[in-house]
Amino acid sequence: MEHLPDHLLSGYRNFMGGRYSTETKRYRELAATGQKPMTMVIACCDSRAAPETIFDSGPGELFVVRNVANLVPPYQPDGGHHSTSAALEFAVQSLKVKHIVVLGHGRCGGIQAALDPGAEPLSPGDFIGKWMSMVAPAADIVANNSMMTVGERQTALERISIRFSIANLRTFPCVKILEDKGRLSLHGAWFDISTGELWAMNRQSGDFERPGNG
Structure with missing residues (x-):
């Protein structure tokens, strides 16, 4: 069997x-x-962008939650089922992580779907479409920029969505309070599947830059 x-x-x-x-x-x-990871990583489901592989992490070092396009929804205590929010709550309140990293990547299928909202849904439920609607305002602006190529629009929205998710992290009271006290730091990163390059978000400017040892 x-x-x-x-x-x-x-x-x-x-x-x-x-x-x-x-x-x-x-x-x-x-x-x-028990586990005592210092870092939570919010990453995409994409099989090509596994955080444990990218950061060469051992057992117990990273607390990872993965969803389509590594999105963080806003704080919404409405009685619904919120998987990413539940994982965030556990990481911050129970594990007491010191860092949260939103890790995006190139050639993201979820971002591609957001840039093409008119595409046929994969199922009647259109779960991907509804999930990606969180970045619809930014997607509309990027998609209508005729000065950019298709690839540039894709990369732009991948990086914008990381900043979007970090902004949403700050809508969670437990995150905002700890960050203001200097006990929690938020980070953004973008991984290029084709080259292996890692780009880190400058926490002051929001620009994505290559780390010194990249």
């Missing part, structure tokens, strides 16, 4: 014989004492 796809089982065997065997003590410590 096939319980999991063969490639997953093969990968698991490699993990147990490789990384787990060399980090067994670390995993057992984490199991016994």
